[in-house]
Amino acid sequence: MVAMVTWIALTGLASAASLVSLTLTGPAAATPAPLEWGEGxxxxxxxxxxxxxxxxxxxxxxxxxxxxxxxxxxERGTAQVLDFDTRLLRDGTPVVFHDETLNRTTYLGGEVRGLDAREWQGVRLRPKDALPGSWRSERPPTVAEVLDRFGGRIVLMLEAKDPPSLDRLAGLIRARGLTRSVFVNSNDPEVARRAHRLGLLSQLWRSARQLRTDRPERWRSYVDLLDVDHRARDADLTRAVRSGIRRVWAHTVVTDAQRDRVLALGCDGVITDTPGRLARADRREAERDARREARRAAAREGQRGARP
Known part of the structure; x- marks a missing residue:
């Protein structure tokens, strides 16, 4: 009831925000037309x-x-996987949202599950001032919209924040032929087991604290991707890498040093809030390596030319 009162009281604010015209440095369309799959x-x-x-x-x-x-x-191409969070509305509609409440990232307040699909149309995101560039306010998408926009064009990773949504999410993924294209993530091993039984790619994330006592090898029969906290101890990350689980990726990395550490310990993926910055750093390093190799090659050629 509180959520509904808050929503009603602030709908006018959200509507006004949706009319604010801001210059968008990224793509503008909130609900763009589907891309083509190509061969599949x-x-x-x-x-x-x-x-x-x-x-x-x-x-x-x-x-x-x-x-x-x-x-x-x-479009920037700095990551091979797009990650997003999911919540369930009152009427069972899965939407793309992280928190239980609207307060932190939108112009509204109250619980996400207090709204239905019609009321969700009035929600508008509030972009952070600290973000680079300018972004307009827009409605958070539904899961179906994101699957239709990106599914099959890039690998997706969605976290089922509300475990009861798993069957609904599985139906959306199956209906689009994306069971090998979407990781379904949870912090609960039992949810990961259920996802596996539903024929989905199961992902399990664990905090640094949880990894201290976890035995990841127990999950290798039903976890396709183990998502580990980069702040975990070296020994805990090494144990995860050696668990027999095929993929072990580290979250949430934001610096070169954090990335280099987890990769050195054997992780084969990086979940990052700064994919563009890390990609630029990678390019700079590759360019430096190429220049060094060119200098070495030139030196070797010079030495051969100097021989009698």
Whole structure:
């Protein structure tokens, strides 16, 4: 009831916010037309040896869990996986949203589950002032909209924040032929087991504290991706890497040093709020390596030319 009162009281504010005209440096469309698959849906089999994931679209670079933010990350090509969170509305509609309440990232207040699909049309995201560039206010998308926009064009990672949503999410994924293209994430091993039984790609995330006592090898029969906290101890990360689980990716990385550490310990993926910055750092390092190799080659050639 409180959520509904708050929603009604603030709907006018949200409507006004939706009319604010801001210059958008990323893609503008909140509900763009679907892209073409080409030959067929892209699956996890296409992922590179070291994978980069745009966490919530890259939450330090774009408005988190927004259609325009996900589209910007997709078009920039700095990550091979797009991550987003999901919540369930009162009428069972899965939407893209992280928190239980609207307060932190929108112009409204109250619980997400207090709204239905019609009322969700009045919600508007409030982009952070600290984000680079300018972003307009927009409605948070539904899960169906994100699957229709990106499914099969790039690998997706969605977290089922509300475990009862798992059957509904599975239906949306199956209906679009995306069971090998979408990781379904949870912090609960039992939810991961259920996702596996539903024929989905199961992902399990664990905090640094949880990893101290976890025995990840117990999950290898039903976890496709183990998502570990980069702040965990070296020994705990090493145990995760050696668990027999095929993929072990580290969250939520924002600096070169954090990335280099988890990769050195054997992780094969990085979940990051700053995919663009890390990609730029990678390019700079590759360019430095290329210049060093060119200098070495020139020196070797000079030495050969100097021989009698």
């Amino acid at each position: 849906p892209l699956t996890v089999a296409a992922l590179p040896r070291i994978t980069y994931v745009a966490h919530r679209g890259g939450a330090r670079e774009v408005p988190e869990n927004s259609m325009s933010g996900l589209m910007a990350a997709y």
